[in-house]
């Protein structure tokens with residue numbers, strides 16, 4: 344599909360606004376992708392993945408350049424897309440229906456955003472993908488632009504459909520599934536009932552029937568500053584925060600110790616983790632401020648609720664009264680930054696069965712990372728996670744997707760299109 348390459352902006356334009364100097368030396372190596380293209384079945388998907396990766400969609404920025412690009416491709420095929428934007432209009436979800444406005448559609452769902460590359464030791468520019476050793480390297484290659492690329496490349500083949508194929512592209516998945524809820528609300532309200540949603544996160548094309556939920560939180564402790572020789576008059580935000588972190592660590596240890604069932608997750612229990620802590624100004628000042636961010640990755644929603652309730656009670660009944668005895672203005676405030684529900688497909692899920700038939704790969708497994716499947720499932724749409732590439736390479740420096748995974752997703756989509764074209768509903 345040569346025109347995608349023709350439409351690609353000059354490298355200078357793609358890289359504008361990004362610090363690129365450090366990659367220049369490595370990027371001068373010859374790119375062998377042209378040779379590989381001619382030998383690959385999925386050359387079009389490779390080209391399209393490169394095109395999508397070259398559009399920087401790190402979650403902190405806008406994804407609108409990518410959205411516009413996809414809109415124009417859809418437009419080439421006479422498909423109208425619906426934007427479901429963020430409140431500030433800087434980002435947007437995109438929903439499109441290919442085929443008739445009928446029930447029995449299959450949703451192909453992908454997030455457009457990628458995680459940052461800051462501080463990671465990349466061998467070359469993460470947004471100028473390169474091919475080596477049978478792999479395509481670049482930020483977002485496996486998580487999860489190859490899946491989106493394969494769906495876009497398949498558009499010309501999505502002809503004479505008896506039942507629709509829907510594209511559902513979200514923003515801000517990587518920062519806690521912030522964009523998808525409003526998109527899924529519109530899908531649930533406005534599309535005819537769908538047969539399945541396939542969330543194309545990297546699973547090596549295996550069916551994933553469950554993922555953990557996530558609650559991301561920030562806790563801010565406000566103490567009272569004094570000279571550090573006068574600890575009896577101050578309230579140390581750092582030392583209060585340390586107690587709260589210890590409370591969470593104890594809770595995490597308890598959840599691990601109490602876990603007896605084989606839940607199928609790795610690890611098999613709900614986890615609690617503090618990722619960042621910042622506070623204090625000097626060794627001789629009782630600290631006024633300390634904050635930490637933390638997450639709960641829960642097997643079931645009840646675990647998250649129990650833990651949040653216990654944390655709140657500990658703050659209210661033990662920590663706060665003690666702080667306020669020393670200074671009335673001291674306090675602890677916790678806010679939820681993001682939340683996505685756990686996902687568990689029904690034992691006889693039609694979505695899992697569908698994908699197993701399409702891929703020819705039996706069995707299904709559970710994963711510990713959060714994804715958007717719980718949101719689709721909660722909206723009453725049978726859901727499965729299945730996509731090309733491995734989660735082991737996601738979020739890593741030199742993220743890559745093996746080229747044979749591109750063949751695999753192309754093959755699955757070919758069978759999916761045939762299914763939606765067939766007279767009979769059964770796969």
Ligand SMILES: [Zn+2]
Nearest residue numbers: 454486487544
């Ligand atoms: Zn992802």
